[in-house]
Amino acid sequence: MKTDHNKSIESLKELIDSKNLIPNVSVDCTIFGFHDNILKVLLLKYHDLNLYSLPGGFVFIDEDLRAAAERVLYERTHLKGLFLEQFHTFGRVNRTENNVHKTLINNKGLDVPMDHWILQRFITVGYCSLIDFSLADTFPDAFNESCAWFEVNKLPEMAFDHDRIIAEGLNHLRKNIDTQIAASNLLPEKFTMKDLQCLYETILGEKLRRNNFQRKILSTNSLERMEKLYDGSANKAPYLYRFIKN
Amino acid sequence: MKTDHNKSIESLKELIDSKNLIPNVSVDCTIFGFHDNILKVLLLKYHDLNLYSLPGGFVFIDEDLRAAAERVLYERTHLKGLFLEQFHTFGRVNRTENNVHKTLINNKGLDVPMDHWILQRFITVGYCSLIDFSLADTFPDAFNESCAWFEVNKLPEMAFDHDRIIAEGLNHLRKNIDTQIAASNLLPEKFTMKDLQCLYETILGEKLRRNNFQRKILSTNSLERMEKLYDGSANKAPYLYRFIKN
DNA sequence: GCAAAAGTGTTGCCGATACACCCATGT
DNA sequence: ACATGGGTGTATCGGCAACACTTTTGC
Incomplete structure (x- = not known):
């Protein structure tokens, strides 16, 4: 020391x-x-x-x-x-x-x-x-x-x-904040739309509407939809997404 | 020298x-x-x-x-x-x-x-x-x-x-660029909407639509309408405006 | 009356919002 | 079946662009 x-x-x-x-x-x-x-x-x-x-x-x-x-x-x-x-x-x-x-x-x-x-x-x-x-x-x-x-x-x-x-x-x-920035190692390779929304909400410090957020993000064409995530919970399984690398 | x-x-x-x-x-x-x-x-x-x-x-x-x-x-x-x-x-x-x-x-x-x-x-x-x-x-x-x-x-x-x-x-x-900045000595005390539009167009380097520009600017409630300007030309006389000082 | 420029109205599009409904899943 | 939460449809609103029409003015 x-x-x-x-x-x-x-x-x-x-x-x-x-x-x-x-x-x-x-x-x-x-x-x-x-x-x-x-x-x-x-x-x-x-x-x-x-x-x-x-x-x-x-x-x-x-x-x-x-x-x-x-x-x-x-x-x-x-x-x-x-x-x-x-x-x-x-x-x-x-x-x-x-x-x-x-x-x-x-x-x-x-x-x-x-x-x-x-x-x-x-x-x-x-x-x-x-x-x-x-x-x-x-x-x-x-x-x-x-x-x-x-x-x-x-x-x-x-x-x-x-x-x-x-x-x-x-x-x-x-x-x-945008998908490019969010794409850089802040989320796992594959993630749900909810994960991404929580990231945005945490940074912005405000709640966003689930469905509108999804549409807005998808309209940027920066995400690719993968298989569904079955986590054992009693509800519809969400899709996983990953960022499209340019 | x-x-x-x-x-x-x-x-x-x-x-x-x-x-x-x-x-x-x-x-x-x-x-x-x-x-x-x-x-x-x-x-x-x-x-x-x-x-x-x-x-x-x-x-x-x-x-x-x-x-x-x-x-x-x-x-x-x-x-x-x-x-x-x-x-x-x-x-x-x-x-x-x-x-x-x-x-x-x-x-x-x-x-x-x-x-x-x-x-x-x-x-x-x-x-x-x-x-x-x-x-x-x-x-x-x-x-x-x-x-x-x-x-x-x-x-x-x-x-x-x-x-x-x-x-x-x-x-x-x-x-x-906004009306606050434009208000600072770039135009005479009283000016026409065309004057203001030309200022914006010159700075932005692009043409704007006359009627839409007028609506947009007036919707900011930063202008006060004065008397008309008669310059002797064979057309409808434009109103003069001035910036509302806060 | 006519041309020129200003003022105003209307329509349509797009994005964002808000609400609603349907669908999948494990208990 | 049912509660839970994800996916999607749709109505509405505001901003903006585009076009049309009317008004005013001097010749």
């Missing part, structure tokens, strides 16, 4: 001293997780603080902005090729006024110049993703002691303006 | 040396201009180069990101309180690979360290605005020799990825 801790400090120090980062810029990912009809969001807990943040990171000088977001997503989930979209850039001066980095650096006993950009105001580019949280392990980084899923309407106290970023990210997800 | 040139160099040098700017970050404004049924976009021409760019600028360390965009808009038009919306952040590494700043600095004979961020890759946040180009004077800056309006489908060669930024900005404008 001690070595882990030293390693943490080492990598933190390295990060802060790095000349290979774009100063004053970060990316933050609202990684939404769906499973069993619950919508969660992945948050990190800072060491020794009762304060949470979005998975975020800085951008290397030779790295595409989107690639930085992909890297953040990968570092926390070890998953690649996921749905990931930029939705807004947050740049108000006071968004980082309670700069938690300062406390962290002090707590770690690191020697960082007071005029270092990590202690100043910085802007952040918000990205939005969606995965199945039961399929993803999560991996905290040197800044954080834990990496955990929180239901979107039961959020803990957030650092910076991350509560606002989550709200905007969720808004983006809701406006952009 | 000589003094102006020296002043230019002075302010350029000041800008580059400034410790008060966020490095590697800029804002670029797609300032669309409407008048006489023509849609233009405001471009700057670089000194001694046959290359154009969007009005852009850097962000002061104590300045809101949006305020930086407002400042850029104000510096080029001397107008305030205009429609202005962020639409996308462009962050690919190679977007600044033909860094025109290098040429400019060489041409000016400025002494800038080769590792200065202005010569490196930087990301830019795109903002979109819309004004009446006949009402706005335009003001070039030290970097540029002229500031001029170009029709959106007759663009000259653009620096960086500014052609893409314009395309995205126009797309944003088209998706967000």
